[in-house]
Amino acid sequence: MKVAVVGVTGLVGQRMMEVLEERNFPVTEFLPVASERSVGKTVKFGGKDYTVISAEEAISRKPDLAIFSAGAGASKELAPKFAEVGCRVVDNSSYWRMDPDKKLVIPEINPDVLTPDDYIIANPNCSTIQMLLPLAPLHKKYHIKRIVVSTYQSVTGSGNKAVAQMEAEREGKQWGEYKAFYPHPIDENILPHIDTFLDNGYTKEEMKMVNETHKILRDPLIGVSPTTARVPVIGGHSESINLEFEKDFELEDIRSIWESTPGVTVQDDPANNVYPMPKFALGKDDVFVGRLRRDPSVTYGINFWCVSDNIRKGAATNAVQIAELLIEKGFLPRY
Ligand SMILES: NC(=O)c1ccc[n+]([C@@H]2O[C@H](COP(=O)([O-])OP(=O)(O)OC[C@H]3O[C@@H](n4cnc5c(N)ncnc54)[C@H](OP(=O)(O)O)[C@@H]3O)[C@@H](O)[C@H]2O)c1
Known part of the structure; x- marks a missing residue:
């Protein structure tokens, strides 16, 4: 699966990479995204070095999934742009959580709320x-x-x-x-x-x-x-x-x-x-x-x-579990 981690240089983003690796999440193409300050830096994922790219570049590559932990401002602006290209967004920020049209999910508690129409899904506060x-x-x-x-x-x-x-x-x-x-x-x-x-x-x-x-x-x-x-x-x-x-x-x-x-x-x-x-x-x-x-x-x-x-269950692990739930429900491709 083509997976973008937005906010990859942050505390949550770093942990997100670890959790994706540990849970053997089916990543076939990895797109690490951070702010313009970090574009060009290197991050390690799955034993390989990756160059951090901008959100625009990631959107142009049409990821299947984007996990966001880049703050509310970035989520407000960028999550809809990723969703527009058919990408499922799991967002760690507070921006979308109380939007009545967005689902707020703890997979052990309310997995049933997710539908095929949900493209931006909110991860609750830690x-x-x-x-x-x-x-x-x-x-x-x-x-x-x-x-x-x-x-x-x-x-x-x-x-x-x-x-x-x-x-x-x-x-x-x-x-x-x-x-x-x-x-x-x-x-x-x-x-x-x-x-x-x-x-x-x-x-x-x-x-x-x-x-x-x-x-x-x-x-x-x-x-x-x-x-x-x-x-x-x-x-x-x-x-x-x-x-x-x-x-x-x-x-x-x-x-x-x-x-x-x-x-x-x-x-x-x-x-x-x-x-x-x-x-x-x-x-x-x-x-x-x-x-x-x-x-x-x-x-x-x-x-x-x-x-x-x-940073684990309060952020990265819960977000990856939401992505796994999307696969289970058939809303993300199985690879
Ligand atoms: N820490 C927690 O326990 C926790 C728990 C749940 C949710 N969250 C949420 O997760 C988010 C990040 O938290 P954090 O603790 O990881 O913060 P952090 O360590 O300050 O990292 C912020 C990350 O966001 C990136 N970023 C900032 N503006 C961006 C933009 N416009 N476009 C793309 N990337 C951008 C930063 O990139 P640069 O390195 O380039 O600046 C960095 O990778 C926040 O929304 C926070 O509320 C945090």
């Missing part, structure tokens, strides 16, 4: 994907009334420039001596601020978690109360999640539902210090859950801790 994977089967059985979620998101969630800021700080450089991505130092700090602030006092990242949850679970009535924070962790997002159900439940049943949910791994043995941590989720595709306990402050509620590698 914090939403990891939250919804363990939540979807619980919602089916116990009906979630309300979610209260606080995130502890790693710097890789902001891309290459953010990682460079934290590395500079760890080398001892002072504020003003390096190019800052965040409005404050990030190392030895926590910023309760991800993406821009909106008029309602929430950030865009927080509202993504609200709106995307409603769209993916097809239930606009679930209450979602989010706070998102950036922590000085290199990779892997963590979330403290509180759920209130409509129906009574047994904790053991929640655990066994998760144990049989594809993509979810239970790490929950506090007596032996077993619980999910970002350092150990790095490089893995699963969403790790633990610290499961009943919430004594409501009639039917739980608290738990949830960790995942934001």
Whole structure:
């Protein structure tokens, strides 16, 4: 299959190449795309060197599939141009996610929404994907009334420039001596601020978690109360999640539902210090859950801790799984 990766020099783009290789995605022609700044640079894919090309050049070669991780502006402008030449676009940016005509897909949860007419398909936000994977089967059985979620998101969630800021700080450089991505130092700090602030006092990242949850679970009535924070962790997002159900439940049943949910791994043995941590989720595709306990402050509620590698299941892996789903459904050619 002729496959373009748009944003190939970025953190997600690099991981996208790894995931395509690992999953033996049937790539017959590889088109690495980045901004004009990177055209002519070399990237390695499948043991071979490839020269980065412009989006225009890639479009002229009519790819079957383009996986985008180049930011909302690039997706807005370029995704329709790729789609116009018959290319299926899987987009990691936030631009198309809430468009009522575009599907927002987590393959384990709502694979059924895809139709042959879908040419631009949106990949959800990283914090939403990891939250919804363990939540979807619980919602089916116990009906979630309300979610209260606080995130502890790693710097890789902001891309290459953010990682460079934290590395500079760890080398001892002072504020003003390096190019800052965040409005404050990030190392030895926590910023309760991800993406821009909106008029309602929430950030865009927080509202993504609200709106995307409603769209993916097809239930606009679930209450979602989010706070998102950036922590000085290199990779892997963590979330403290509180759920209130409509129906009574047994904790053991929640655990066994998760144990049989594809993509979810239970790490929950506090007596032996077993619980999910970002350092150990790095490089893995699963969403790790633990610290499961009943919430004594409501009639039917739980608290738990949830960790995942934001660049894998939160971005690259989910996008490649969407592409695999398109093949399975016959919307992309089998090679
Ligand atoms: N990091 C995460 O955890 C995560 C998770 C989910 C989704 N995402 C989304 O994925 C996207 C990229 O994130 P990232 O972390 O990989 O960022 P990044 O490290 O900053 O990389 C951005 C990439 O986009 C390319 N690019 C920028 N403008 C472009 C244009 N006009 N045309 C073609 N390519 C262009 C850059 O090319 P140059 O190198 O030439 O500048 C680079 O390859 C964002 O939309 C982000 O929201 C990120």
